[in-house]
Amino acid sequence: MTSGTERTPLDEVEQKLIDVATQALERARDSGASMADVSVSQGQGLSVSVREGDLETIEHHRNKGMEIRVFIEGCSGNTSSSDFTEKEIQASVQSACNIARYTEKDEYSGLAEPEFMATEFPDLDLHHPWNMTLDDSIEVARRCEHAALEFDKRITNTEGGTLNCFDGISVYANSHGFCGVTKSSRHGIGCSVISGTGDEMQRDYWYDSRRVPDELIEPEAVGRTAAERTVNRIGARKLPTGEYPVVFEAPVAQTLTSHLISAIQGAGLFKKSSFLHDRLGQRIFPGFMHIQEHPHLPRGAGSASYDGEGVATNSNIIIDEGVLTSFVLDSYTARKLGKNTTGNAGGVHNLTVRSTVDYGLEGLLKTMNRGILVTELSGFGINMVTGDYSRGAFGYWVENGQVQHPVKEFTIASNLNDIFMGIQAIGNDMLENRNIRTGSVLLNKITAAGM
Amino acid sequence: MSDAMQSATKRLLAPGGLDERSVLATLSTIMGPGIDFADLYFQYTRQESWVMDEGVVKSGDFSIEQGVGVRANSGPKTGFAYSDEIELSALTQAGKVARAIAGSGSSECAIRVQGRNAGITPLYQPDDPISSLKDDEKVSLIKDVEAAARKMDPAITQVTVSLSGSHDVVLIVSSDGSIATDIRPLVRMNVSVIAERAGRRERGSYGGGGRFGYEYFLENGRAVDYARDAVRQALINLECREAPAGEMTVVLGSGWPGILLHEAIGHGLEGDFNRKKTSAYSGRIGEKVASDLCTVVDDGTIADRRGSLSVDDEGIPTQNTVLIENGVLKGYMQDRLNARLMKMQPTGNGRRESFSHLPMPRMTNTYMLSGKHDPEEILASVDKGVYAVNFNGGQVDITSGQFVFSASEAYMIENGRKTYPVKGMTLIGNGPDVLTRVSMLGNDMALDTGVGVCGKDGQSVPVGVGQPTMRIDGLTVGGASV
Numbered sequence: 012m013t014s015g016t017e018r019t020p021l022d023e024v025e026q027k028l029i030d031v032a033t034q035a036l037e038r039a040r041d042s043g044a045s046m047a048d049v050s051v052s053q054g055q056g057l058s059v060s061v062r063e064g065d066l067e068t069i070e071h072h073r074n075k076g077m078e079i080r081v082f083i084e085g086c087s088g089n090t091s092s093s094d095f096t097e098k099e100i101q102a103s104v105q106s107a108c109n110i111a112r113y114t115e116k117d118e119y120s121g122l123a124e125p126e127f128m129a130t131e132f133p134d135l136d137l138h139h140p141w142n143m144t145l146d147d148s149i150e151v152a153r154r155c156e157h158a159a160l161e162f163d164k165r166i167t168n169t170e171g172g173t174l175n176c177f178d179g180i181s182v183y184a185n186s187h188g189f190c191g192v193t194k195s196s197r198h199g200i201g202c203s204v205i206s207g208t209g210d211e212m213q214r215d216y217w218y219d220s221r222r223v224p225d226e227l228i229e230p231e232a233v234g235r236t237a238a239e240r241t242v243n244r245i246g247a248r249k250l251p252t253g254e255y256p257v258v259f260e261a262p263v264a265q266t267l268t269s270h271l272i273s274a275i276q277g278a279g280l281f282k283k284s285s286f287l288h289d290r291l292g293q294r295i296f297p298g299f300m301h302i303q304e305h306p307h308l309p310r311g312a313g314s315a316s317y318d319g320e321g322v323a324t325n326s327n328i329i330i331d332e333g334v335l336t337s338f339v340l341d342s343y344t345a346r347k348l349g350k351n352t353t354g355n356a357g358g359v360h361n362l363t364v365r366s367t368v369d370y371g372l373e374g375l376l377k378t379m380n381r382g383i384l385v386t387e388l389s390g391f392g393i394n395m396v397t398g399d400y401s402r403g404a405f406g407y408w409v410e411n412g413q414v415q416h417p418v419k420e421f422t423i424a425s426n427l428n429d430i431f432m433g434i435q436a437i438g439n440d441m442l443e444n445r446n447i448r449t450g451s452v453l454l455n456k457i458t459a460a461g462m
Numbered sequence: 463m464s465d466a467m468q469s470a471t472k473r474l475l476a477p478g479g480l481d482e483r484s485v486l487a488t489l490s491t492i493m494g495p496g497i498d499f500a501d502l503y504f505q506y507t508r509q510e511s512w513v514m515d516e517g518v519v520k521s522g523d524f525s526i527e528q529g530v531g532v533r534a535n536s537g538p539k540t541g542f543a544y545s546d547e548i549e550l551s552a553l554t555q556a557g558k559v560a561r562a563i564a565g566s567g568s569s570e571c572a573i574r575v576q577g578r579n580a581g582i583t584p585l586y587q588p589d590d591p592i593s594s595l596k597d598d599e600k601v602s603l604i605k606d607v608e609a610a611a612r613k614m615d616p617a618i619t620q621v622t623v624s625l626s627g628s629h630d631v632v633l634i635v636s637s638d639g640s641i642a643t644d645i646r647p648l649v650r651m652n653v654s655v656i657a658e659r660a661g662r663r664e665r666g667s668y669g670g671g672g673r674f675g676y677e678y679f680l681e682n683g684r685a686v687d688y689a690r691d692a693v694r695q696a697l698i699n700l701e702c703r704e705a706p707a708g709e710m711t712v713v714l715g716s717g718w719p720g721i722l723l724h725e726a727i728g729h730g731l732e733g734d735f736n737r738k739k740t741s742a743y744s745g746r747i748g749e750k751v752a753s754d755l756c757t758v759v760d761d762g763t764i765a766d767r768r769g770s771l772s773v774d775d776e777g778i779p780t781q782n783t784v785l786i787e788n789g790v791l792k793g794y795m796q797d798r799l800n801a802r803l804m805k806m807q808p809t810g811n812g813r814r815e816s817f818s819h820l821p822m823p824r825m826t827n828t829y830m831l832s833g834k835h836d837p838e839e840i841l842a843s844v845d846k847g848v849y850a851v852n853f854n855g856g857q858v859d860i861t862s863g864q865f866v867f868s869a870s871e872a873y874m875i876e877n878g879r880k881t882y883p884v885k886g887m888t889l890i891g892n893g894p895d896v897l898t899r900v901s902m903l904g905n906d907m908a909l910d911t912g913v914g915v916c917g918k919d920g921q922s923v924p925v926g927v928g929q930p931t932m933r934i935d936g937l938t939v940g941g942a943s944v
Contacts, residue, residue, distance in 0.1 A: 422940025
């Protein structure tokens with residue numbers, strides 16, 4: 012079997028996308044737009060899954076899209092389409108202008124200011140297509156699942172092994188004359204298996220995702236980790252309701268940082284509907300906490316030299332000695348607040364929580380001595396207006412610094428202000444290949460509800 | 463040909479120079495040794511949304527998407543490719559890639575049309591909701607609602623109103639010779655507010671929608687009622703105290719709290735998980751999984767509902783499927799693939815987010831039938847517990863059965879009376895266990911107002927839920943107060 016998708020040479024695609032973007036901007040200018048911008052992208056991917064050793068699905072992906080924003084005297088309209096013909100570009104621009112006729116003047120709307128446009132485009136080494144035959148792709152997924160099934164007799168069922176690869180080009184251009192081109196790729200190997208039977212079934216998974224195929228963890232290692240995590244969940248008990256110290260394992264610890272970012276970006280700030288809207292310059296974490304962006308890491312999950320508005324990205328320090336030193340702003344929110352954009356249209360770039368101790372999860376459990384290790388969170392119980400926090404969890408009961416047994420069906424609740432201030436330590440077990448990079452987190456106390 | 467068939471063919475096939483015959487010919491090249499089933503899913507979608515924020519209609523979005531998805535099944539295997547160009551060479555190429563699932567070789571067996579829209583009763587009007595109101599009428603509707611919300615209470619400091627609509631045309635051509643079309647309107651409105659008093663801020667949110675035009679929001683002052691409910695919720699939340707933590711009696715209100723059924727029961731009864739025996743409900747048909755009071759159905763056939771479909775995304779008419787009857791597990795929700803592999807009948811639950819996604823068994827409108835109690839009697843029966851009436855959303859691990867759903871409006875019940883409001887909190891339990899604890903059901907079954915979105919494997923589809931007021935004897939409540 013061969014993969015069967017024929018690739019258009021990259022340079023040709025790049026030139027075509029630039030032409031589409033240029034055309035769209037010209038049409039917008041002709042239609043009376045005082046400002047406009049356009050994002051155009053094209054990419055292709057393959058997803059393969061194998062279950063019980065047999066091929067289950069092959070999905071070929073081809074993504075293509077164009078988004079146009081026009082500004083006419085402070086009124087704006089947006090359109091998107093996947094058709095790059097001249098006729099459709101013209102039609103898209105027209106309907107964007109049409110919408111702008113019905114939206115109202117907003118003096119803060121518009122592109123980012125021209126002086127903030129990126130002018131340097133370092134090679135961030137983000138584009139590494141995986142040129143592999145379909146048979147080889149299937150074999151990788153098969154090896155991953157096989158290792159999981161062989162790991163332990165208590166693995167009773169499987170949801171399979173998967174392999175995903177994707178690479179593409181995106182172009183962002185605006186009427187300031189900015190035109191940026193980004194080529195990037197993303198590949199992943201994953202596995203999900205089940206232990207136990209009947210009422211005692213438990214499922215867990217593991218996944219590795221990288222820009223560069225060679226940097227991926229061996230498929231067998233991914234499978235074994237998935238299996239080990241699943242077997243560890245056997246025999247879960249309920250937890251007595253109470254207040255406990257807690258360690259968030261690194262993969263779930265990053266959700267706490269995500270909540271911080273949600274609270275310090277966007278409309279919640281100028282509408283005063285975020286619980287952190289008035290806390291700039293104040294201490295919201297213990298003094299040892301430091302959180303910073305590193306947008307130019309070679310091959311980084313969140314690396315970029317410009318943001319979604321063409322603005323140069325920065326190594327912004329968000330938290331310094333526990334103090335909230337910067338919001339996370341695009342140009343609109345910045346203008347609303349009377350500040351400058353921080354180059355974060357579209358989000359943060361390789362946000363890194365500095366570790367505070369020279370040990371990882373095991374050391375944190377020893378420091379905690381007695382409490383809960385949380386390895387999974389679920390549900391949507393976070394109120395960004397008040398910071399109130401209540402989520403479902405799965406984890407492990409820890410005593411004398413050692414995991415005793417798994418615990419299930421409990422919630423953890425607190426307020427994000429108290430959670431942030433209650434952090435005792437950040438481990439050095441950081442997951443490097445994520446956009447939010449943090450080690451495991453030890454927290455002084457949280458309310459857990461169980462039986 | 464019917465009108466719907468004609469307009470779908472005209473919209474989807476004609477522009478790329480295709481017709482029924484050329485499409486069937488392409489499909490026949492995919493069939494052959496090793497291929498059990500194949501289908502082509504043509505789709506054209508227009509969407510728009512308008513948002514009013516800080517007293518200004520700040521933004522409007524419009525998008526058009528179209529394309530064709532090509533799928534081939536060989537035993538449990540699936541090959542899938544898609545193209546956003548609906549013309550012969552793209553279709554042929556996608557077909558070649560999809561059929562590679564069964565190895566090389568093809569024997570072109572001709573496919574004869576067995577039925578066009580056979581057995582399909584349209585459940586909604588085929589009109590394009592985007593043109594159901596003029597753009598300036600949409601804008602003034604939003605503005606009126608916003609102004610009304612601001613006037614409702616001096617504590618209201620922020621109001622956001624959004625209005626969105628989509629017009630979705632699909633044509634499904636299957637290797638069994640069935641051809642089906644559907645023209646699906648969908649509209650949605652939402653009002654969300656922030657209230658502020660004495661330095662304390664809280665939010666409230668309410669909305670609705672369904673498969674019709676925007677004029678629905680103008681009828682009976684419906685849009686202003688959404689604003690009233692959002693404001694009411696925000697004001698109540700300004701008064702709320704810490705929620706309790708631990709296991710206790712919980713009373714759920716009617717309507718949207720039916721999200722409990724969607725998470726705790728629904729996902730676990732989808733065919734794919736049961737074929738693979740990864741669901742906590744695997745192999746349990748005929749067993750008692752709920753108290754005698756409980757009868758739960760998934761019904762895709764209710765006219766105009768957000769979760770309804772005249773035909774599913776595999777060309778099978780939707781139906782009313784009994785999942786649990788008087789506490790006994792009766793059946794699963796199936797798509798074609800899993801029904802075939804389990805030797806069962808498809809139930810019209812094969813759904814996909816778009817042409818670029820594979821179909822899977824998904825819910826439509828999932829709800830529990832009414833019981834016999836007056837809702838007041840149910841509250842009066844509880845000495846101490848929580849009464850939860852509005853929710854943000856939920857999630858489930860179908861293998862362990864552990865589910866959560868998060869309340870956004872809840873009250874304490876003390877000595878049979880609703881006393882004070884408590885902060886939003888997560889409720890957690892186990893699917894196969896929770897319905898065995900249902901001890902009273904109200905006579906007030908209601909469906910939600912048309913707001914549900916269900917996510918599975920990264921695909922979102924609109925759904926509905928519903929239930930009567932329900933007493934559960936023991937569910938873990940995730941407040942912060944021990």
